[in-house]
Amino acid sequence: MKDTRTLWWDPEHQSIRYIEQTLLPQRYEIRECRSIGQLAAAIRRLGIRGAPALGVAGAFGIALAASRCRERTPERFRASIVRSAGLLRATRPTAVNLGWGIDRVLNAMQGAEGVAEARQRALAEAERVFAEDTACCHAIGEHGALLLPDPCTVLTHCNAGALACSSWGTALGVIRSAREAKKHVKVVACETRPLLQGARLTAWELAQDGIPVTVITDSMAADCMRAGAIDAVIVGADRITGEAVFNKIGTYMVAVAARFHAIPFYVAAPLSTFELTGKPCIIEERGRDEVARIGNRTFVPEGVPVKNPAFDATPLDLVSAIITERGVVRPPYPMKDLMLLKTQ
Amino acid sequence: MKDTRTLWWDPEHQSIRYIEQTLLPQRYEIRECRSIGQLAAAIRRLGIRGAPALGVAGAFGIALAASRCRERTPERFRASIVRSAGLLRATRPTAVNLGWGIDRVLNAMQGAEGVAEARQRALAEAERVFAEDTACCHAIGEHGALLLPDPCTVLTHCNAGALACSSWGTALGVIRSAREAKKHVKVVACETRPLLQGARLTAWELAQDGIPVTVITDSMAADCMRAGAIDAVIVGADRITGEAVFNKIGTYMVAVAARFHAIPFYVAAPLSTFELTGKPCIIEERGRDEVARIGNRTFVPEGVPVKNPAFDATPLDLVSAIITERGVVRPPYPMKDLMLLKTQ
Numbered sequence: 001m002k003d004t005r006t007l008w009w010d011p012e013h014q015s016i017r018y019i020e021q022t023l024l025p026q027r028y029e030i031r032e033c034r035s036i037g038q039l040a041a042a043i044r045r046l047g048i049r050g051a052p053a054l055g056v057a058g059a060f061g062i063a064l065a066a067s068r069c070r071e072r073t074p075e076r077f078r079a080s081i082v083r084s085a086g087l088l089r090a091t092r093p094t095a096v097n098l099g100w101g102i103d104r105v106l107n108a109m110q111g112a113e114g115v116a117e118a119r120q121r122a123l124a125e126a127e128r129v130f131a132e133d134t135a136c137c138h139a140i141g142e143h144g145a146l147l148l149p150d151p152c153t154v155l156t157h158c159n160a161g162a163l164a165c166s167s168w169g170t171a172l173g174v175i176r177s178a179r180e181a182k183k184h185v186k187v188v189a190c191e192t193r194p195l196l197q198g199a200r201l202t203a204w205e206l207a208q209d210g211i212p213v214t215v216i217t218d219s220m221a222a223d224c225m226r227a228g229a230i231d232a233v234i235v236g237a238d239r240i241t242g243e244a245v246f247n248k249i250g251t252y253m254v255a256v257a258a259r260f261h262a263i264p265f266y267v268a269a270p271l272s273t274f275e276l277t278g279k280p281c282i283i284e285e286r287g288r289d290e291v292a293r294i295g296n297r298t299f300v301p302e303g304v305p306v307k308n309p310a311f312d313a314t315p316l317d318l319v320s321a322i323i324t325e326r327g328v329v330r331p332p333y334p335m336k337d338l339m340l341l342k343t344q
Numbered sequence: 345m346k347d348t349r350t351l352w353w354d355p356e357h358q359s360i361r362y363i364e365q366t367l368l369p370q371r372y373e374i375r376e377c378r379s380i381g382q383l384a385a386a387i388r389r390l391g392i393r394g395a396p397a398l399g400v401a402g403a404f405g406i407a408l409a410a411s412r413c414r415e416r417t418p419e420r421f422r423a424s425i426v427r428s429a430g431l432l433r434a435t436r437p438t439a440v441n442l443g444w445g446i447d448r449v450l451n452a453m454q455g456a457e458g459v460a461e462a463r464q465r466a467l468a469e470a471e472r473v474f475a476e477d478t479a480c481c482h483a484i485g486e487h488g489a490l491l492l493p494d495p496c497t498v499l500t501h502c503n504a505g506a507l508a509c510s511s512w513g514t515a516l517g518v519i520r521s522a523r524e525a526k527k528h529v530k531v532v533a534c535e536t537r538p539l540l541q542g543a544r545l546t547a548w549e550l551a552q553d554g555i556p557v558t559v560i561t562d563s564m565a566a567d568c569m570r571a572g573a574i575d576a577v578i579v580g581a582d583r584i585t586g587e588a589v590f591n592k593i594g595t596y597m598v599a600v601a602a603r604f605h606a607i608p609f610y611v612a613a614p615l616s617t618f619e620l621t622g623k624p625c626i627i628e629e630r631g632r633d634e635v636a637r638i639g640n641r642t643f644v645p646e647g648v649p650v651k652n653p654a655f656d657a658t659p660l661d662l663v664s665a666i667i668t669e670r671g672v673v674r675p676p677y678p679m680k681d682l683m684l685l686k687t688q
Contacts, residue, residue, distance in 0.1 A: 025645035193561040217537040219594025250563025295639030301369035
């Protein structure tokens with residue numbers, strides 16, 4: 001099975017390379033970020049997206065800032081990096097991994113003796129974040145694969161695949177690992193309006209790997225379940241709190257339908273997605289045109305408002321299990337167990 | 345309140361005029377059908393759509409066939425009309441109203457003395473079907489308006505409005521009648537993938553009438569319900585049997601979400617939509633491109649299959665009430681009561 005890398009450090013050009021996801025499936029294109037501004041723009045337009053990938057992007061972003069910063073005194077250098085971190089962090093307020101990746105690298109730079117060492121430490125830590133993410137996805141995959149019957153059809157929403165991570169994927173990592181273990185797994189991918197990450201990205205990366213996938217509109221999910229065509233749902237997460245899983249808008253609808261049809265609803269996510277401090281979660285509201293316009297056509301009449309929250313919240317009581325790199329957590333998800341897992 | 349006509353008979357040109365719905369909301373255009381072939385094509389591409397409108401189109405279609413047929417003997421004339429009826433009937437296999445409208449006019453032509461009288465009878469009956477449909481929508485509206493609290497926000501899926509009927513609408517007819525009765529009603533319209541009738545048509549016709557409407561992607565419906573933003577759901581129907589309501593794909597998903605959130609789920613439909621004979625219902629599967637392509641862009645990778653059923657089935661036990669022109673029917677919807685209503 002191929003193992004697509006989504007973004008990585010280019011040591012020759014001291015830059016970040018990434019697959020520009022807004023162009024898929026029509027065009028596969030590797031782009032380069034040579035500045036924090038370029039990286040922030042790529043993240044804002046969802047050229048790079050997906051919770052774990054944002055963690056890696058945050059980490060490499062700080063390494064990039066450190067590599068490019070021309071300040072010579074440690075104080076000014078530090079202040080410049082912190083400004084870059086702020087800029088990066090503001091691009092996607094809901095994704096907890098982005099801030100987590102940024103903080104991992106900022107912390108690793110603490111106590112460095114001079115600018116050169118700070119740069120080295122930043123890059124080394126960012127590479128560790130990348131490597132850990134890949135290892136993490138494989139661990140999630142192996143734990144999750146045990147939950148799937150053989151044969152089975154798994155419904156997924158949005159893209160929690162290689163393209164949402166450093167590689168391999170979380171929800172799709174489970175599917176890849178199950179297939180490596182010789183299970184016969186098919187996928188039904190919700191197209192995931194408004195930005196169609198399911199149709200564009202999930203279908204693309206599964207087809208690349210030869211994994212059978214069928215695309216449906218989001219509104220068909222319940223009908224497929226009623227027809228007995230779905231054995232399990234697996235989705236990723238952008239933030240998991242003590243109360244709810246925050247993930248792509250539409251996840252909650254699928255969770256409700258899964259509960260109604262007594263189909264297991266699994267969330268696959270690294271522990272870096274857990275945010276157990278009780279900080280309030282801001283749901284990012286994105287632009288009107290993402291809903292109103294598709295391609296070259298406008299579908300919503302002028303003057304008619306739209307809603308476009310990027311995420312919704314699925315209460316934990318609708319979640320059959322959370323698949324993490326340290327194992328599978330089951331209801332009632334006691335806070336102290338989650339905290340323990342996260343800090344071990 | 346304006347009362348848009350969707351399709352009508354043009355006596356001067358002996359043709360059918362209709363609003364070409366595939367062009368909305370970007371272009372408002374009245375087109376003409378001078379032959380059954382043109383009408384069948386308009387119905388197939390959904391230039392004319394919506395269960396009650398299809399009933400009216402079926403009726404006018406037979407009148408058109410009768411008006412244009414050049415056969416002089418009653419036998420050949422009749423045979424030609426029956427062929428036209430078959431062609432028209434095959435365009436949309438799920439919508440029961442289409443066949444019903446066709447049969448109404450075929451039956452009215454029975455026993456006519458000569459071709460000229462048959463033509464007259466056909467047109468007179470088609471005009472009656474048109475007038476009855478409008479009266480029917482107003483009656484549905486008035487019965488349904490009583491069910492809505494004041495103020496309230498109603499979620500609807502697809503377009504069961506003036507554009508789906510001769511005028512006024514069924515689900516949107518209830519909203520129009522409630523507003524005529526001075527109730528403060530706002531609408532949340534699901535965009536209704538794949539063909540976006542909610543975004544394009546429901547939003548357009550409500551905006552034309554100054555009724556507040558917000559468009560959401562289909563996947564946001566459950567999230568809006570969870571937020572307490574929805575007081576009731578009202579949808580139309582393409583076919584109501586003793587077991588289920590067949591309506592636009594995605595209706596079932598909304599019904600499941602409404603049940604989960606204890607929100608009333610109403611179906612507004614004329615009795616001509618009831619098909620109580622136990623005939624099996626064929627769910628029309630439409631083309632791949634409706635899901636895979638939007639505007640000028642392809643979103644599903646080549647070679648990846650899609651599903652595209654035009655309708656789904658919502659079991660009657662998820663339906664809080666059916667609003668008909670003869671009043672509101674409530675669970676457990678005993679077959680004999682439904683039959684009685686229909687045949688009265």
